[in-house]
Amino acid sequence: MEHKAYWALKFLNIDEKASMEHRKIQLLELEEMRLTAYEYSRLCKEKVKTYHDKKLLKREFKLGQEVLLFNSRLKLFPGKLKSKWSGPFMIKKVRSYGAIELYDPQSQTPDRTWVINGQRLKLYHGEEFTRTHSTVHLIAH
Structure with a gap:
């Protein structure tokens, strides 16, 4: 070869x-x-x-604070103008590396908790608010 x-x-x-x-x-x-x-x-x-x-935002959460949870899975609900924040929820435990354990104080089962990333939370300042729904009809001439 x-x-x-x-x-x-x-x-x-x-x-x-x-x-x-x-x-x-x-x-x-x-x-x-x-x-x-x-x-x-x-x-x-x-x-x-x-x-x-x-x-990334540096957020400090403490036990017992009320927070709002960012809901990124709103595709299940119809309507574009639906709020992406749900809650308020209470902080049960602050874990390491920004993990937060939450529970819903208005739930019938207070033992039900879940752990989420702290970047998906923001503080709830406690004001009650009502959501208004208004419809505007446009008429073409």
Whole structure:
């Protein structure tokens, strides 16, 4: 097999040593490009992480506070103008790394609690409010 390759190189008038050196240079360039891409990817990930960490809000919650819960699963309910905040709920326990254990004080089963991410909460300031519903009819002339 080597004999055929040797004659093919001779036939094409290619220097075997020069082609081997060229191939080595190509492999080194490919390795350098791979390392550069890896470094660029690492830098981009670091920038995205610092941007994301800057956007996180530092919130301090205490036991017994009333909070509102952001409901991101409103696709089940019809209507675009429905509030995305539900509650108020009471904080039963503050866990590490921002996890909060909640319970509903108006529920018939006070033992039912759930743990959620503290980033989905905001303080409830205790004012009672009534939701109004109004309809505007547009008539085309």
